[in-house]
Amino acid sequence: MIGSGDVLLLATRNSGKTKEFREAFGKLGIAVKDLHDVEGIPDIEETGHTFADNALLKAKAVADIVGLPVLADDSGLCVDALDGAPGVYSARYAGEPANDAANNEKLLLELKRLASHSESAEAELVGERSGAPGKERLAESVEEHANESMKVLLAESLNEQVEEVEQEPEQEPEQEPEQEPELLSSARFVCSLVLYDPADGSHLTAEGAIEGNILREARGTDGFGYDPLFWLSSHGRSMAELSLAEKNAISHRGQALRRLLEMIGK
Numbered sequence: 402m403i404g405s406g407d408v409l410l411l412a413t414r415n416s417g418k419t420k421e422f423r424e425a426f427g428k429l430g431i432a433v434k435d436l437h438d439v440e441g442i443p444d445i446e447e448t449g450h451t452f453a454d455n456a457l458l459k460a461k462a463v464a465d466i467v468g469l470p471v472l473a474d475d476s477g478l479c480v481d482a483l484d485g486a487p488g489v490y491s492a493r494y495a496g497e498p499a500n501d502a503a504n505n506e507k508l509l510l511e512l513k514r515l516a517s518h519s520e521s522a523e524a525e526l527v528g529e530r531s532g533a534p535g536k537e538r539l540a541e542s543v544e545e546h547a548n549e550s551m552k553v554l555l556a557e558s559l560n561e562q563v564e565e566v567e568q569e570p571e572q573e574p575e576q577e578p579e580q581e582p583e584l585l586s587s588a589r590f591v592c593s594l595v596l597y598d599p600a601d602g603s604h605l606t607a608e609g610a611i612e613g614n615i616l617r618e619a620r621g622t623d624g625f626g627y628d629p630l631f632w633l634s635s636h637g638r639s640m641a642e643l644s645l646a647e648k649n650a651i652s653h654r655g656q657a658l659r660r661l662l663e664m665i666g667k
């Protein structure tokens with residue numbers, strides 16, 4: 402039922418999603434349209450409790466209006482330190498109307514708040530164990546180690562000076578090895594796709610997920626949504642530092658789409 406007339410309508414107003422589907426379907430000779438190309442489709446409330454529920458809701462609502470098969474994508478970010486939030490609320494995490502920058506900012510705020518809470522809880526625990534209040538105990542610990550740290554610092558700076566002198570002047574400065582950036586929590590992107598046929602109400606559902614970590618600082622300018630905060634250790638890049646094709650090859654959406662296409666023999 403897909404590709405009747407080799408055009409497929411997506412039940413989305415998210416141009417970032419449309420771009421990714423265009424890249425993937427282009428290879429199959431299928432043109433992709435979205436709700437920016439169709440008039441008279443109202444906003445569809447995403448009242449489901451799962452990604453699959455919401456994808457079905459969107460696909461059915463639009464397909465019943467246009468009378469053609471429709472593909473819907475419901476997706477989001479599940480962050481472990483936040484017990485799976487924002488999850489199905491990813492798009493409206495910072496309120497409505499949906500705003501990627503505000504959502505990213507809220508995500509960082511929540512994770513940093515959590516980190517500072519657990520740091521102070523840890524300090525108190527140290528205090529309780531030693532019988533001294535947390536802050537005092539920490540100060541003592543700094544005192545105890547101060548001399549040792551000073552020695553290490555002095556030795557390091559001496560070593561650096563020696564290395565500087567020893568370096569050949571015409572030698573290329575060595576490239577700093579890229580350090581793993583600071584990460585706040587493990588997380589995953591999840592995507593549910595539903596292809597709905599209004600002729601008989603039949604539909605197919607496919608899911609995909611990708612594991613990663615939330616960065617303390619945004620990186621990259623490609624993609625959309627939470628991509629700049631989603632770190633892929635295996636690639637040494639954020640999702641927003643991948644090209645469209647690279648993202649599709651690994652993403653939750655790419656995986657779900659390949660599964661769906663397999664189901665319909667494409």
Ligand SMILES: O=c1nc[nH]c2c1ncn2[C@H]1C[C@H](O)[C@@H](COP(=O)(O)OP(=O)(O)OP(=O)(O)O)O1
Pocket residue numbers: 412413414415418447474475476477478491492493499504590624625626627628640652654
């Ligand atoms: O690959 C992704 N890279 C980064 N962020 C992503 C991705 N995939 C989903 N997300 C985020 C964006 C949005 O905050 C929410 C999706 O919400 P979701 O309701 O499915 O989409 P949406 O409202 O943007 O468009 P629409 O419902 O019209 O398809 O998860």
Ligand SMILES: [Mg+2]
Pocket residue numbers: 447492
């Ligand atoms: Mg939505």
